[in-house]
Amino acid sequence: MKKFNLLFISVLSMSGVMAQDITDAVRYSFDEIQGTARFRSMSGAFGALGGDMSAVSINPAGSAIFTNSHASASLSSLTINNDVNYFNGSISTSESKFDLNQAGAAFVFENSNENGAWKKFVLSVAYDKTSNFEDNWVASGTNTNFGTVGNYFLDYAQGLRLDEISALPGENYTDAYSEIGSFYGFANQQAFLGYESYILEPNADTDDNTAYALNISGNNFDQRYVYASTGYNGKFSFNLASQYRDNLYLGLNLNSHFINYERSTFLNESNSNAESLISNVQFENNLATTGSGFSFQLGAIAKLTDEFRVGFTFDSPTWYRITEETTQYLSARRDDAGTPVTQVINPNIVNIFPDYKLQTPGKLTGSLAYVFGEHGLISFDYSRKDYSNLKFKPTSDSYFSIQNDIISNSLKAASTYRIGGEYRLRQFSFRGGYRLEESPYENEDFYGDLNGFSLGLGYNFGNIKLDLAFDQSDRTIDHQLYNVGFTDAATIDSKNTNVTLTLGFNL
Secondary structure, eight states: OOOOOSOEEEEOOSGGGOOOOHHHHHHTTOOOOOOOHHHHHTTTOOTTTOOSHHHHHHOGGGGGGOSSOEEEEEEEEEEEEEEEEETTEEEEEEEEEEEEEEEEEEEEEEOSOTTOSEEEEEEEEEEEEEEEOOEEEEEEEEEOSSOOTHHHHHHHHTTSOGGGSSOOTTOOHHHHHHHHHHHTOHHHHHHHHHHHTTSEEESSSSTTOOOEEESOOSSOEEEEEEEEEEEEEEEEEEEEEEEETTTEEEEEEEEEEEEEEEEEEEEEEEOOOTTOSEEEEEEEEEEEEEEEEEEEEEEEEEESSSSEEEEEEEEOOOEEEEEEEEEEEEEEEEEETTEEEEEEEOOOEEEEOOOEEEEOOOEEEEEEEEEOTTSEEEEEEEEEEEGGGOEEEOTTSHHHHHHHHHHHHHBOEEEEEEEEEEEEETTEEEEEEEEEEOOSBSOTTTBOOEEEEEEEEEEEOSSEEEEEEEEEEEEEEEEESOSSSOOOEEEEEEEEEEEEEEEEEEO
């Protein structure tokens, strides 16, 4: 990939320059708690159980189950395997990462009045990673659909004036790219790249021309697309919970969310079509995203009998403020009267988009658990989240209004099912679980359901507990290489494998 050496900054200030779309909205709406080893080994089915720091992130009443002050920290090893199919090409990739994905402590304050209705109060603080953005894969194949990247630039250019997508006489590419972005927006910048690289040909060489053709033709294009992303979504939670009498536990979480996401894509397209003026295109896009947000949770756990428990949690929407920056690079090789010439458009510009707001949907969770005394337990959680309620804000913005309409029509309410069990034998605990997360998209062929299973082992030393978990999940999606013009997709079968180790201890 090309590297950017000296970068200048271009601030895109008009509402029409936004590049955010439905994929951004969905990405930041997933809230899969990575969690402790005990939590993960039971596939997160903890809504009616509590007594675990990650369970507090699912149901804030869970901290009131602790009988003693407690703390835990978890280390996790993540391995991502991607099998990618693109036309006649198939490539498998694998990557591993090791990190701290959970840490927290709960402080229990018993009521000194034994006759009081409120038996104890609990204050907790916790950090949990809620989503992992690590992903690397390669799609390679021969596109026989007339699926050329030139269509990306062509779709953006049609209808735009030539003098609004081209450099002025004597103007360098850096100044032209920056000024076009500032005055006209993102779409004009993409058209500028296509025109100045000779990928696009105007129908008339006049300032008011608004129609364009491609200098790329033919039906066979060898394409290699490299995707690399990193980062995560996490939250810090302040928790307050209490036990009322012997059978009711209530809790509140106030959550501070943060996003750190970086993505780089690089496409190399070549062809030997005799009628094509352009024989090779290299196109790189880089995105850096940071954001912060707030949400709250209300939860309750009730012991209907000594063995049977029910739980309920309301998760509010998360209200985010997000900042994005992009950089781009393009080169195109053409036949200039029998001589190959490579045109490089390297603006060396960081596009800074205006901050935008994103409201993710709320979620309801109902939970059931049955505890077999000291011998074990079984637990089930059901959650429902309506992704069609995702909203870019302000909703009065014309671009955001269009994106919100797309979200309403393309996304749906999705359910999550989690079941887990634990069997105790002296100091040992043996655990297992299964989860199913439905696709948030109406078209499930485009974005499939997630299936996962988990296994785990724990040992109780008394005041110290050591837990180990193994969990694996897989999902198949069709990833469109670009969202405009060139929309051919690579089919990705992604399998995530985690090994988590947690040290928990009473304070």
